[in-house]
Amino acid sequence: LFLSQATKQFLEEINKWTSQHGVSPLSWDVAVKFLMARKFDVLRAIELFHSYRETRLREGIVKLQPHEEPLRSELLSGKFTVLGVRDPSGASIALYTAKLHHPSKTGNHVVLQALFYLLDRAVESFETQRNGLVFIYDMAGSNYTNFELDLSKKILNLLKGAFPARLKKVLIVGAPVWFRVPYNLLSLLLKEKLRERVQMVKMSDLRQHLPRDCLPEHLGGCLSLDNTSIHVPGPEAMGLAELMAHLNRAQRSGIYLEYEELRREQPPGTFTCALAVHNQERNRYGDVLCLDQTRVRLKRSDYINASFMDGYKQKNAYIGTQGPLEKTYGDFWRMVWEQSVLVIVMTTRTDEGGRRKCGQYWPKEEGGQEVYGHIAVVNHRVDKQAHYNQTTLELHNTETFEQRQVTHFQFLSWPDYGVPSSALSLIDFLGAVKHQQQWAVQAFGSQWRGHPLGPPMVVHCSAGIGRTGTFCALDICLSQLQDVGTLNVCQTVRRMRAQRAFSIQTPEQYYFCHTAILEHAQRRGLLSTNQ
Template identity: 85%
Template structure:
């Protein structure tokens, strides 16, 4: 016999308790198959009920709603709501959105959006939608709101054309029409100016017919036909003194230290949960070979195309600020705010930005720092990062120039005995060892601010052609082996002063943009590490997870296919295929 939690016991079951309990169980079984498959937290009973009540316990419609909600948040880059951090905190206190402290006569919550407080030139859509998600999520935590629904007032009174943004309005209505777990009773557009008629006609075309009936343009004088005066703010002809700032501030005060379970619904592992571990879809070598044989090159390419369709689950605000844009080698290769490496603040420095991202390895958080090939203006930033992150090994998978194009700056002294100073870091070339496919340079770093020094090993792989992928995967795998041996040796040399992960601090890995060859190198390391540890791997899962941390990792279908072929070549050389039969 199932024991109900206090919350479960509250749920009314008008058609017999077994009906809605069975629906909730069915919903959880179906959704939790998906969460297990994608390596994210399972849904709780309470969250399941929220989605089911929004669709009157129709399981299929509730599942559709769940995925619409999750995909909308992913599409808009709203993966983790942090109301105490800027710019969301200020947006929540701006008064633009609020949930009123009263309910309508049927018990529905009333949410209010005040258009005149929105200034598109000051606040981006992303932050506005974050605030809307946050406040509506808080509103539907109430069982009463789940049961009785939501009224949304779109207050345009006193607004100008400069306060209006068609794209934002589309996103708000799209969210309300089918991507939010609440019973939407009606949307009242109040006090719309004359110029709003044309945009409204466009917006109404977006709405499903059923919802279109619930969206109404209402004159301020007629608003009381829809809601009584004690449910309306004074400026809309009601009796409520509007104190959106105070109400939202009170709401925020109750959220300190609170972990939002809704953030777990987004469905792609985030920066703090995406350490690569074997999932349910991991393949043993015979399964991997069968998969590769079944799909062939064209099928693997199509698999990659599907991965590319997934938008990065985060934002690029810092990388896009005017001051930082010149620090990006390529304008379309940016690092996510959620995983970027932050330089330690120094006096007179305007920014902590460097185009570099923390990336997890196999069972190791922040195993790599994926970064672009340094620009001349960022040499000092690069060496600061190496120093601050205790980096022991740098992996470079490109030449400085290829095919007549500059791929990366010469950011270290090339000749033995050479010395260069970058900002407050002096770098000395102590030794160069040349191998058939790579060079290994021992560098000594001197921090001229504190007179300390460290040793770093720089590896440069030289057999990656200007276009395409290496002819032989084994040369890259041998290079990877040399890199890992040096990392282990350097960590061992640190002795007890290193107290972090046994595999040591992050390795810096870069090419030109920091996503193509860099991603290929890291994906191979992760997959081969899992193969060695567990006898299983999954290239698709590995690449998907990597792209949540270093956006757009693995740049071409050929690089993705190369990862598969490289694993196969490695397995053949190691005699693993015959052993796995």
């Protein structure tokens, strides 16, 4: 009740100002963001709102265009990163890498635009609003030509009082000797309360502030920022007009040849565990195996035909797996429980063309209950849509007496080896899945301490490579398109096949990824039909 009253009071005051100045009124969600940053002290939140607004005006940061130069290049430079993990208290961790900044090439204005854009994205998460932000100013390996006192002042001033996030600490790491004098100047500028939170730390002492699994490898942690697996924009990324030109030039036959080249590349790993005699009966198909390097390991029986797959800027965004066999139902549900899965995506029917494609591994009817190993599954509700069913399941762990809700999506309009009858129906389905994942992560709250986008989504078809790979490739490409306005289907599929071997099973599915993206773009008005 108190939080609701504080939000109403804040909105009344701010929207008096917005109406006087002809500015759009603030939404409830934005109001909560400013209030949480100031522990629901209304007057301090109002002061923060005006400080934020004035800073943006002063720095000319009115409308951010992430798909346009020069901001696009700055976002792709890797200078700013919001890490895909949280600290033990649940705070987001943002990293600024000083050695990547070259003042002679990039003005302060663009750097601050990129910082605003990425921090704005980070504090969209309720968890970050509630638990705050840790900012690592990484000076390791930088020299005097990478440094600009005015920019450093602006970054710290922005963090100290002009950004709607609860700043927990700023760690200046690996500062060279010459930085001590500018740092003394900077510390004089900071309010006493913030000065305690801004600390210069040696690289070797960083682990006293953050555990290893919250730090990148180059700062002594075990978090990989390696771009070879996590999907990030690469130099070959293309805009929508380029994608359409590529498709028009190559035609279907050229895209099929592109797929054939990918298909010939050998998977970069081994299949030792999947080929072990005692595990072979757990594989639905003898020629669809999971790589040792990316397989999901169960805590007890260890083996399941399932692979971790990275998403767009997110490690282990998906678990790609086969349609469960009767003998693996218990393994499947144990994996769902152990990996804190909130959403299961099934892109097949149980039977197709008179052949069993997947076991009925969940209670199908509303009110139905089944026990699989030590996980009891209850079907609470089935919502039937035109192209898919959405089932709300409740899981009960009979060993720990905990319970959890999982949403099961089954897409019904996709034949095996083929492509969906409607690309847009699949993209709408993908939208529903992502919306549910987002809602479930918020509901899960502080129980989840990993990537802000949540635990992995389980995605499966029959073999777990064709329709599964197509679904994940579309999600990755459309996420990148939304973020920076570019994508690269070939690069995405190549990286995906390095984690779930043989992902995307046919040239038709590969071609479909291209045409589905363009259909989506045309529907959204991102690409005119005469381009």
